[in-house]
Amino acid sequence: MLTQAAHIAPTSRTFHPAPIGTVPQITLRPLNHADEPFSQAVRLMGACMSCSRNVEIFGESEPAEYLYKVVSGCVRTYRILSDGRRQIGGFYLPGEVFGLGVGANHAMSADAIADSTVLVVKRSALNAIADRDPAIGRELLRLTAQELRRVQDRILLLIKSAQERVAGFLLEMADRVVADEVIDLPMSRQDIADYLGLTIETVSRTLSAFERSATIALPTSRRIVLRNRAALNRMIG
Amino acid sequence: MLTQAAHIAPTSRTFHPAPIGTVPQITLRPLNHADEPFSQAVRLMGACMSCSRNVEIFGESEPAEYLYKVVSGCVRTYRILSDGRRQIGGFYLPGEVFGLGVGANHAMSADAIADSTVLVVKRSALNAIADRDPAIGRELLRLTAQELRRVQDRILLLIKSAQERVAGFLLEMADRVVADEVIDLPMSRQDIADYLGLTIETVSRTLSAFERSATIALPTSRRIVLRNRAALNRMIG
DNA sequence: CGTGCAGTTGAGCAAATTCAACGCTTGTGG
């Protein structure tokens, strides 16, 4: 009886990773660990594709044939509950991998929050070379364990008060985008609310309270300036 | 500003997996997948140890040298927040593996809820043979991904109402213990509360309400009889 | 028999949700 999922944009389910031909404006930026066997394999075997805002990348319980790496933009994973509530599994920024987890089917749906480009690589191909090169398997395991760790950290957030959740969210985002003081959020208030298990109103009120106490500034609703990071750190305990 | 961690038993930090000599009453029961390379390796290379109630198995941020598999009893993992609150990461029943996740150090502490026996296997040994046998690596990945999935499912619980959380917990436990109607919980109300991000009073009240509505019966406080599983399923949506 | 621990229950309170209204920006069509 919490968030009311609100307005899920009618994502066009037309997109599928199969058509390799759709190579868009490839922004070849320096990928991190670009020289490792895993990243190498992803770059060699992966197809680069672009998807615009609100376009679905894969759907819950669809066969999980591919692994994805964000090149630019931002992707969210989510589940819709039967009563319409939505839970966001995570936000994925450039350089981050999503679609992890074994089992035949995806546990969540994924779509682009902003216009994005994504590297797509066939899971079976990755597994095949993992059998020959242990480094690939280790990297897959490392990524999965890192994702596990991140989700565990979020559980820690979800048992806390609204103020602590929002503070924790801001610090997490500041940590993940290179920006150190000014954060440009790619996601809406509704996304943040569904990520933190709060309502959009509570998120908004909490941010306003932070602004009143000079902890942050809100030049625009999506741009957040951390004025007093120490105060935020104190909140999350 | 939620749960108040309450009464963490003074776990004796004396225990460490190193002393292999401490082989206790080894209950050799049929392990699941006992013939697979992974389980085989764990059985061959693992040391069986017993630990009694409230004895710590490993501590948060200790070096993660070992992997553990519950043989009998029940283990919980947890983190203590700076303000004293406790978050339980998970309960591990016989046959289940804990201590997963890479990185040099553990993300959580672990201790025995009831007198337990646990198989302990050196991570480095497992990694060494994983480089030669891809099946080991795959199984490690599978277990980590399964753990990830379980944690994601719990996030879905944590964004819901107290009633939904408790109902979800009961159904999860019913699913994991072989018992189909009568569940004997190994954990206290405080453990359940810290697992679900609720207070002990709310858990107790919710269970009482379930009993009044004839959804469950409570012969003793730790024994729960599911009288109307459909009603519980309806609650979790 | 008293002490301590685990669990239950009640009353009051604080926090977050719900419902509702409003402001701002954007895009669209006349």
Place this chain on the structure above:
DNA sequence: CCACAAGCGTTGAATTTGCTCAACTGCACG
């Protein structure tokens, strides 16, 4: 170009939920 609708975000008031504090029960153990 303006009017208007739609989407997003903010704010206020009333309500609900779950927490805090406190008392009380049953049980095990010395």
